Amino acid sequence: MKPIAILLTATALSACSTGGDQPKEAQAPLHSRMLVLDTHLDTPLHFERAGWNFADRHSLADDMAQLDIPRMKDGNLDGGFFAIYTEQGPLTAKGYADALAFARDRSDLIDRTIAANSDAIAPALIAADALRLNKEGKLIAFKSMENSYPLGEDLSLLQEFYDKGLRLAGPVHSKDNQFADSATGEGRWKGLSPLGKQWVAEMNRLGIVIDASHSSDAAFDQILALSKYPILLSHSSLRSAFDHPRNLDEGRLKALAAKGGAMCISTIFMSPMNMSPARGELFGKYERIGSLSPAEQADLNRQWRDLDKTEALWAADFEDYMTMVLRAIEVGGVDHICFGADWDGGGGLPGIEDISALPKVTERLKDAGYSDADIEKMWSGNILRVLAAQGK
Template identity: 30%
Template sequence: MSFHTVADTAPATSRAAAVELPLVIDGHNDLAWACREHHGYRVDGVGTGLPDLHTDLPRLRAGRVGGQFWSVWVDDETLHGAEQVTATLEQIDFVHRLAARYPDDLRLARTAAEARQAMRSGRIASLIGVEGGDQIDESLGVLRSYARLGARYMTLTWAQTIPWADSSTDEARSNGLSDFGREVVAEMNRIGMLVDLAHVSDATMSDALDVSTLPVLVSHSGARALCDHPRNVPDELIRRIGATGGVHMVAFVPSFVSQARRDWVVGGEHGEPPTVTVADVADHIEHVRDLAGVDAVGIGADYDGTGSMPHGLDDVSGYPRLLAELAGRGWSHADLDKVAHENVLRVLEASDPNHLTFLAGER
């Protein structure tokens, strides 16, 4: 089943001005933490508009968002141990309160079927992803508790290496996954929680692909061949993700998608930043498709998890411009469906039976 609508925002190219575009399920949005930091965890402003943030309901509607994995992230540089667990539970509570406050616009979804049902009803399917394995405080019981509360993926690390998994932006400790890290991945498979490989080191990514018996996702990263950033995925691992049925969801973060922007950041950010555009993001999407196939690529922007965004993708209203850009490059309706929502729903659906069995109390 596909979910289409005709774009009525300014397209990236006149060739696609009236193209029929699918609804988007985005893999990663940090609204929960942004509202913690700037709005005291209040949800009421989300419905009317939050001009200081990238995300609110009017712009989600303008952006044709049909589903969103809301990231529940914790700053592990300032919060530790049980503090992280508490903050994660607060983030999950925010997502539940948000959906309850706007029942005509949002619907909590745990499975692909529930996400599709929400989209059919005209609501935005609201899913939950935990952004960082340190947030389980080395407890499989905490991991399972997050899953019972609706979390459907966990990113194995954030920016710091943790005792059982190495991050892409920190020094290695386990040369990938430790024995406990492998146990975490196996338990995630058992309970139907998707293994998210954004942020992790290449060795951690490889180890997780070795251990996981179910398709994985990368919720928000680019392609390293186009932009040499450690947060991006090398070609050989993009191919492995595709070969094992996973999905690589491309981020919009300027320093992930533009080498010129990355060089400007590394060089100290002197002068005006190089412009990053919709076309730069589309290049990463096409690179993943060319390496791993059209079934392996999705969208995970990282709105409200970073500062500036590419021109034309400044906030969550911009997705139609990206899809119009791809349409202008010759992407078919069927392939736009895949990148917009079908691929991530397929990966979610592959783990749904395990998750439902887990929720039913069976082992």
């Protein structure tokens, strides 16, 4: 670990978990005294919705979103990585151009939304920013990229997005692309493509954390071997909890830990995904919710909630989730576990349906015997350590 990483971790633990010398803070619930981050927030898809405001309180009874500023405060989610997600398209010049235009727009949308709510939340670029903003009472907005497909074959575009604040990115999503094989792809490259290996080097050069969630096992292995710096999995589950290619096996979790990285535990793929034709149709609408009118959005929410009553998306709940979390900690160690539930991207389970439930996770970790310092490592310290350990 670099000296700056040690300093940041120590500072985070002393500044955010103990409440310092302020008696009132020391008496507050444990979770509210910690710096809490999530590494994968898909909420930007809601930012362009007509009639939807990030600053307003929403509820699952009447809205699809699982995260907004009031509920961030309810669950003491101090911030995280807001994702530029781009759907996988054709590996053609037009496909790349369309995706790049979309990703640029989504990046700008994140910036505008954060700026419009600057009284409550502010952008962060380095680990020290998170500590500073938390001390100032501000929520924290890092920026990430889920799927590097929009870069096409031009790696110089990584510099553009870095300059726009990008600090975490994954090479691939649900299908193989020009950089890597997806965990749910066909295995075109048997891991990383030649361009994907160059992508790793450029990520390291710029100091952008590599996110291996969605990468195939072979791609994960090659990323781990090639990267000069620790990596994250921003939203992944354990394969021992449910055997799915999107999930990480315990051997690879140990390998990740040995290289200083961390796995941020998700709530997805802990069971088969019940993607019935009805749910698939609703998912298609959800992914384009920004183009729907307020009335269409309300109708989508009603249909989704009605379907939940007869066809649950996942056959798992909070108890199953915590069993997996505790196993992941046992395998990887407290220095290599973090959280990325996939809020607004398919995450959430009965008992942990939106971010207001996060204090329950802390309570269970405390009941399991983990110290306050170790719990805060998992909520934020490990993320900040990996971020600070990059080349810049």
